[in-house]
Amino acid sequence: xxxxxxxxxxLFPQGRVRGVDRDEFNRVIxxxxxxxxxxxxxxxxxxxxxxxxxxxxxxxxTIPDSLAEKMxxxxxxxxxxxxxxxxxxxxxxxxxxxGQRVRPEGxxxxxxxxxxxxxxxxxxxxxxxxxxxxxxxxxxLAFIDRYCPMxxxx
Amino acid sequence: MSDRHGPIRRVLVAGGGLVGWxxxxxxxxxxxxxxxxxxxxxxxxxxxxxxxxxxxxxxLGFHEDLGLSDADAVVRTGSNIRLGTLFEGWTAGRxxxxxxxxxxxxxxxxxxxxxxxHLHWARAARHQAPAPxxxxxxxxxxxxxxxxxxxxxxPEALVGGFEHGxxxxxxxxxxxxxxxxxxxxxxxxxxxxxxxxxxxDGFVAAALLAEGDRVEADLFVDATGPAARLRSALDDARxxxxxxxxxxxxxxxxxxxxxxxxxxxxxxHGCGWRWTGGGSQGLVYASAFAGAAEWAGQGVxxxxxxxxxxxxxxxxxxxxxxxxxxxxxxxxxHLAHSAIxxxxxxxxxxxxxxxxxxxxxxxxxxxxxxxxxxxxxxxxVSDRPEPFWRAAAGIAPPPSLAHSLxxxxxxxxxxxxxxxxxxxxxxxxxxxxxxxxxxxxxxxxGLVPPDRAAAAMTHHAQALAxxxxxxxxxxxxxxxxxxx
Numbered sequence: 001x002x003x004x005x006x007x008x009x010x011l012f013p014q015g016r017v018r019g020v021d022r023d024e025f026n027r028v029i030x031x032x033x034x035x036x037x038x039x040x041x042x043x044x045x046x047x048x049x050x051x052x053x054x055x056x057x058x059x060x061x062t063i064p065d066s067l068a069e070k071m072x073x074x075x076x077x078x079x080x081x082x083x084x085x086x087x088x089x090x091x092x093x094x095x096x097x098x099g100q101r102v103r104p105e106g107x108x109x110x111x112x113x114x115x116x117x118x119x120x121x122x123x124x125x126x127x128x129x130x131x132x133x134x135x136x137x138x139x140x141l142a143f144i145d146r147y148c149p150m151x152x153x154x
Numbered sequence: 155m156s157d158r159h160g161p162i163r164r165v166l167v168a169g170g171g172l173v174g175w176x177x178x179x180x181x182x183x184x185x186x187x188x189x190x191x192x193x194x195x196x197x198x199x200x201x202x203x204x205x206x207x208x209x210x211x212x213x214l215g216f217h218e219d220l221g222l223s224d225a226d227a228v229v230r231t232g233s234n235i236r237l238g239t240l241f242e243g244w245t246a247g248r249x250x251x252x253x254x255x256x257x258x259x260x261x262x263x264x265x266x267x268x269x270x271x272h273l274h275w276a277r278a279a280r281h282q283a284p285a286p287x288x289x290x291x292x293x294x295x296x297x298x299x300x301x302x303x304x305x306x307x308x309p310e311a312l313v314g315g316f317e318h319g320x321x322x323x324x325x326x327x328x329x330x331x332x333x334x335x336x337x338x339x340x341x342x343x344x345x346x347x348x349x350x351x352x353x354x355d356g357f358v359a360a361a362l363l364a365e366g367d368r369v370e371a372d373l374f375v376d377a378t379g380p381a382a383r384l385r386s387a388l389d390d391a392r393x394x395x396x397x398x399x400x401x402x403x404x405x406x407x408x409x410x411x412x413x414x415x416x417x418x419x420x421x422x423h424g425c426g427w428r429w430t431g432g433g434s435q436g437l438v439y440a441s442a443f444a445g446a447a448e449w450a451g452q453g454v455x456x457x458x459x460x461x462x463x464x465x466x467x468x469x470x471x472x473x474x475x476x477x478x479x480x481x482x483x484x485x486x487x488h489l490a491h492s493a494i495x496x497x498x499x500x501x502x503x504x505x506x507x508x509x510x511x512x513x514x515x516x517x518x519x520x521x522x523x524x525x526x527x528x529x530x531x532x533x534x535v536s537d538r539p540e541p542f543w544r545a546a547a548g549i550a551p552p553p554s555l556a557h558s559l560x561x562x563x564x565x566x567x568x569x570x571x572x573x574x575x576x577x578x579x580x581x582x583x584x585x586x587x588x589x590x591x592x593x594x595x596x597x598x599x600g601l602v603p604p605d606r607a608a609a610a611m612t613h614h615a616q617a618l619a620x621x622x623x624x625x626x627x628x629x630x631x632x633x634x635x636x637x638x
Contacts, residue, residue: 010567014597020564028569072509079500081513083572109161109185109501 003032003087032087038067039088039096046071046100071102078104158355158505162372163189166361168347168384169377170194171204172328173473173490176216177375177497179335183220184498190340191369193361194332195347200454201379203473203486205324205406207432208236208418210488210575211259211317219495222334231326235628236319236432237297237416239483244422245588246537255286255587256417257483258293260316261309262579266610272582273566273596274607280591282608285615287586291579292316295622297417302628312621319484321414321432343369347378350387357468357506358384372504374469375497377490380457382475388466394459398530398555400546401426401480403444405453406436414629420482425542427482438480443542456480460522465511468504470497477522482532485525485575492521492575521573527555528576528584534559535588559590566592 007028011021045063049055063071073079074097080090114122138146165188167178174192182190197204217227227233238258245253263271271290278284288294293316296302306314336342345363353359360368361384376384396402403426410433418431425447426439437449444450457478464476473490496517502510533546534555551559554571561567562585568578599607 011565012597014594018564020560024561024567024569069509069512073513076507076510077502079510079513084570106503108499109187112187 004029034066035083036087038064038070039093041067042071042093042096043100046097046102048101074102075105077106077108079108158357158503160504162501162504163187164371165190165373165375166343166369166371167192167375167377168195168361169197169201169204169379169473169475170328171197171201171377171379172324172331172487173197173201173203174375174377175328175331175335176487176491177377177472177494178340179331179338180216180220180494180498181375182335182338182340185501186339190335191343191371192335192340193343193345193347193363193369195378195383198379198381200381200404200456201474202404202456202478202481203490204328204379206481206484206486207321207324207434208239208481208484209319209322210484211319212488212491213320213322214317216491216495220334226334227330228320231322231330233320233322233327234414234432235302235416236321236418237293237302237628239418239420239431240298241532241584241587242419242421244427244532244536244538246539253589255583256288256291256294256297257580257583257587258288258291258297258316259318259577260291260293260305260579261314262287262582263290263611263614264310267602267607269596269599269602270566272586273592273599274602274611275586276566276592277595277599278604278608278611279586280595281604284608284611288583289615290611290618291583292618292622293318294583295618296625296628299622299625300415300417300628301622301625302416303625312618313625318416323410323433347383350384352387356388358387372468373506376469376471376475377473378475380474380478382461382471385461385464385466385469385471385475388469389463391462392459393462394457395479395526395530395552396458397549398526398533398552399458399480400440400533400542400549401438402456402458403439403441403453404436404456404480405438405449406434409433409435416628422536422538422543424540429481436481438482440542443540443545458526460519460526462519463511463515464493464518465506465514468506470514472497476518477525479525479529482529483525483576485529488575489522489525493518517573520571521575523552523554524571524574524576527552527558528581530555531559531581531584532588535585535590537589562590563593565594565596 007025011025013021041063044058047055047059070081073081080093165181167174167190174194178190178192181188238256240254240256242254243252247253265271275284275287292313303313305316309315345365345367347361348364349362350358351360351362351368358374360370361374362368374384376382378384412433415431418429420427420429425443428437429435458480460477461471464471472493474486476493477489479485496514500510500514530551534551536543536547550556558569561569568581
């Protein structure tokens with residue numbers, strides 16, 4: 001929605017609507033939706049659920065070639081197909097792949113560079129740091145009360 | 155070599171120019187478990203990426219990725235700061251005046267009153283006479299003034315938000331890369347390439363040397379220039395861009411005595427262009443239009459185009475072996491660096507699985523096509539009267555360039571493309587420099603009183619000129635060494 005509004009402002013017609021503006025708006029939005037579409041389909045398709053007709057269908061259905069290629073690249077070596085333009089960036093794709101237990105079979109050879117114990121120590125430290133930072137934060141409601149309180153009558 | 159499981163271990167790089175040594179050094183340094191062997195065949199005269207002195211800002215990122223310091227890569231190779239190019243005569247002059255503009259790398263002006271700077275400038279250009287567009291680019295003003303400072307940390311600072319490239323001496327620079335590559339563990343294999351042995355599976359099995367030896371590898375990197383002496387053994391499928399990039403000849407001369415100057419001069423002539431700068435000079439032309447010029451027929455051939463699949467099976471072509479374009483805007487070495495980065499980031503297994511190579515080739519094609527568009531732009535929008543220029547401007551541009559032009563002409567908008575080499579400000583520098591302007595005022599810009607916009611622009615140009623007049627001369631030292 002917000003992408004569409006941005007594109008609409010950039011291409012807002014003066015007086016009559018011109019084809020050059022209209023077509024460009026449609027092109028930008030189509031591209032955006034194609035990428036969002038693939039990302040959403042991934043949630044359904046990359047499932048291990050086998051407990052209903054619905055999940056069996058989405059798990060085995062034919063998916064767009066553009067998504068099949070993206071999934072194959074992740075499966076082989078953990079690669080994310082990069083686009084600078086797109087709502088969902090690398091981290092989002094990784095979160096869904098790994099969250100839905102799509103595990104790469106191979107890896108980028110550069111991942112073998114650090115020694116395993118150094119890598120594990122680094123990851124443990126990072127995890128602890130993230131957990132400590134999150135634990136030190138106020139609760140969501142406490143934050144809202146402090147940052148942008150609203151009176152109950154508003 | 156029939157079993158292609160497992161990782162790539164051994165890589166043979168063919169080509170001993172800038173591109174070959176860059177590839178060997180980068181692969182060995184960044185993927186240190188590889189066994190990188192180089193066949194340092196002297197680069198042929200038509201390998202443009204190996205011979206051009208002017209480089210884009212991306213060369214500094216390439217050094218950084220390799221861990222090469224400015225002291226080693228820049229100062230000891232006798233390289234100098236390069237800020238941009240002065241384009242002279244790329245549009246028709248009036249009353250004996252030769253129009254010019256500078257393309258440097260970075261921001262023009264600053265957005266104000268909720269609108270992009272170039273849209274304010276475009277409206278002013280239609281109704282008033284603002285200072286030329288390049289007077290609002292810190293890098294362009296420095297280039298014209300022959301002065302230099304490293305970009306301020308704050309990209310919004312008056313003398314900030316820009317990048318610079320280098321002028322290199324290809325011989326000294328390649329020698330530095332060679333020393334670095336050998337230090338990293340690259341092994342040199344003397345000899346010339348006599349043939350390519352293809353295995354039953356269609357993969358390259360070995361490079362055959364003139365002396366009778368064969369050199370096996372898991373991956374072959376072809377940096378031998380346009381002839382692509384390894385890669386062309388697999389196929390010769392190429393896409394020609396000759397209709398959009400009309401020049402087909404290059405004469406290149408070193409001019410070592412030339413004083414250092416951060417600005418190249420690229421001057422259009424009746425059937426192409428000539429340049430001087432960075433210790434070299436040259437002439438690029440279309441042979442069909444050269445007539446009886448004294449240099450007609452001289453120089454090396456350029457056959458503009460790209461391989462549809464630079465990487466096929468276990469052989470990847472880089473530099474001019476993958477994409478051949480004229481040196482306009484100095485993109486040849488940049489494209490080679492970009493391919494090398496991509497090989498490092500996307501290295502497949504020994505099987506070179508087609509799905510992985512397809513993604514590599516997709517990114518290369520997207521990048522190369524936008525470089526083609528940017529170069530073709532210089533010809534497509536020129537209004538010079540000579541038959542060569544009229545023919546070039548009369549060809550329908552590639553669809554992606556036509557789209558950029560239509561969007562820009564309609565309302566000053568530049569659509570986004572993936573893998574774009576030149577940032578929006580570079581496109582603006584050339585479009586506006588060659589008198590392409592939006593046909594309408596942007597509605598948001600239209601809300602700003604013209605006098606207020608004009609005052610803001612005048613203030614910016616004056617402040618920029620004053621700040622840059624106070625800077626030291628560009629050639630005085632190596633100020634990039636002062637960078638942390």
